[in-house]
Amino acid sequence: MNADRVADLPTPALVVDRAALDHNIEVMAAALPGDRLRPHVKAHKCTGLARRQAAAGHRGFTCATIRECEGMAAAGLGADLLLANEVLDAGRIGALVRAGARVTLAVDSAETIEAAVRGGVREVVVDVNVGLPRCGCRPADAGSLAELARARGLSVRGVMGYEGHVMALGDAAERARRCRLSMELLLAAAADVGGELISAGGTGTHDCNTWATEIQAGSYALMDAQYNRQGLPFRQAAHVLATVVSSAARWSVADAGLKAFGMDHGDPELPGARVRLCSDEHTTFAPPRRVGERVRLVPAHIDPTVAYHERIYLCDGDKVVDCWPVDLRGW
Template sequence: MMTKSDIPTPALVVDLPTMERNIRLMSDYFASRACKLRPHFKAHKTPEIARRQIAAGSCTGLTCATIGEAEVAATVSNDILIANEIVDADKCRRAAALAQKVGVTVAIDSVAGLEQLSRAATEAGVTLGVLVDLNVGQNRCGVAPGEEAVALGKRARTMPGLKLRGVMGYEGHAVGIHHRAEREAAVRRSMNQLSSTAKMFAEAGLPTELVSGGGTGSYDISSEVERINEIQAGSYALMDSDYGSLDTPFQQALFVLGTVVSRPVPERCVIDAGHKACTKDHGNPSVKGMKDATVLALNDEHAIIAIPPASQVRVGDRLALVPSHIDPTMNLHDVVYALDGDNVVGVWPIAARGYGRG
C-alpha cells in the first residue's frame, strides 16, 4: 500500500478521518432544522468529497461558483445552484444544456443576465431556475435589497424558459470577523436584509422556495434567521488557517505536504512547496505541529521557514503546511491524496480545478 512517504511533493493531502468528522458535524447540525445545507463545491472542486457531503445528509444540492464547476458537480448531484452571475452567451447555453440532465439555478442581478439565460433556455427547450442576488453588504454583485430586488423578481417571472425560485445573498464581508459578538451582529444585519426581501417577495406573490446564503463562518448564525432556508458553506469539510482561527467546531483536514530540501543555517529550513503549491492571499501558511516555526516567505517553488536552531528537522524530512485559504490552494493541484494515518487510501482528482471549462 502507498504511504505518505511515497507521495511526490509538493502535494495536497487530506486527513480522511478529520474530514469525515467535519462533514458529519455539519450534517448533524442541520439534520433537525428546517434550514438545510447546500455545500459549496468551489471550496474543494472534488467530486469524491462532494459525494461524501451529500451522503451525510441534510443537503439540498450543491453550490458552484462557475459553469465549469457546475458541469463537474452535476456528476454527483441533481440540484445545482450557480451562485454567481453568468451573462456570456456560451456559458448560458452550457447552463441550459446542463439543465437537460439536472436541475440548474443561476444567480441573477440584471435584466441583461435574465435575457441571456431566457434565450439560452428557450433555444434548448428547458427551464432554468433563477435566484435574485442581493447585495447584503459585500459590495460585489447583487441588486439592492427591497423594492429593486422585487422589481427584478417580477421581471424574471415573465421571462420564457426561466423559473424564479427566490433570493440569495452572501455575507462574505462578515463571515471572517474574529470576535463572535461582532461577527454575529454583522451577519444578522446582512441576513435580515435577505429575510426582509424574502418577505416582500412573498407579499408580492413571488416565490420564496429558496432563500439562500451563509458560509462556514456564519452557518450557525445565518441558519437561525427567519426565512433563510439553505446555507452555502463549503470550507468546513477541509478548513484553512483563516477559518480555523474562528470559534467553529471544525478541524484542519487539508495540508500541503513538502520535503525539506535545505537547511542552510540552524535557524532556517526550506521545503519544496512554494506559492505554486499553496496560495498566500490570506497570509502565509503555518506549519502543522510546529508552533515555534514561522513561514517567512513563499517563493515559486520554496517555502522558507524559520525554526529554532535546536530543531531536529533534517534534509529529507516531510513538513505539512496549513494553507490560509483552501479554495485557491485546491485550484493549484490536479489531485488530493486521502490519508488514513500514514496510509494513502485514495487519490482523488480535483476535477473542477482551473478555467479550461470556464
C-alpha cells in the same frame, strides 16, 4: 501517481486526513441536516469529496462556475445545483437542464435575466447585495427583478445573498451581529421576491445564520488557517505536504511555495515553526529541520489552494487510502 504511503508521495502534495474530513462532515450534517446545507463545491472542486457530502444527506450543492455544474452533473450529482454567480452566456447551463440536471442560476440585473432566457435556463434566484461589494442587486430592486424574470417565463425560486464580508471576523458576537444586519436586508428582499429559498451563509456563519433556509458553507470540510482561528468545531483536514530541501543555521526551506497555496489570506502556517517567506516554489521557515524531513503546511485559504492541485490524497495516518482528482478545476 500511485502510492501506498504518504512518505512515497511526490511533493508538494495536497493530503487530506480521512478521520478529520469525516468528523467535519458529520459535525456539519448534525448542525445543518439535509437541505439546510447546500455545500459549496468551490472549496474543494472534487466530486469524490462531494459524494461524501451527499452521503451525509445533502442533495443540493452550490457551484461557483459553469465547469463545476457540468462536472457535478456528469458525476450524477446534478439533482439540485445552484450556480451562485451571474453569467452572460448561459448556453452551457441550458444544455445541462435539457439533459436532465436541475440548475438554478443567480441573476441580479435585466441583462443576466435575458442571458438566462437565451441560454434555456428555467429557474433563477435573485442575488441581493447584503454588504459584500461584489455581485447582487440593491435589496429595493429585488422585487422588480423577480417580476421581470417571471414575465420572461422564468421560475423564481427565491433570493440569495452572501455575507462574505463578515466571515473572517474573529469575534463571534460581532460576526453574529453583522450577519443579522445582512440577513435583515436579505429578508426584506425575500418578502418582495417570494419563492421558497433564502440562500446565504458560509462556514464562518453556519452557526449564527438562523434566517436563511439554506447555508452555502464549503470550507468546513477541509478547513484552513483563517477559519481555525475562529474556534469552529471543525478540524484541519487538508495540508500541503512538502519536503525540506535545504537547511541553514537559522532556517529551512520546503519545496512548496506560491504555486501550491492560495496566498490572499496570508502565508501558510507550520505548527511549531514560524513561516518567514514564500517564493514561487519554496517556503522558508524557522527553526530549521533536517534535509529530507516531510512537513505539513496549513493553507491560509483552502479554496484557491485546492485549485492549484490536480489531485487530493486521502490518508489514514501514513497510509494513502484513496486519490481523488480535483476534477472541477478550470472554467
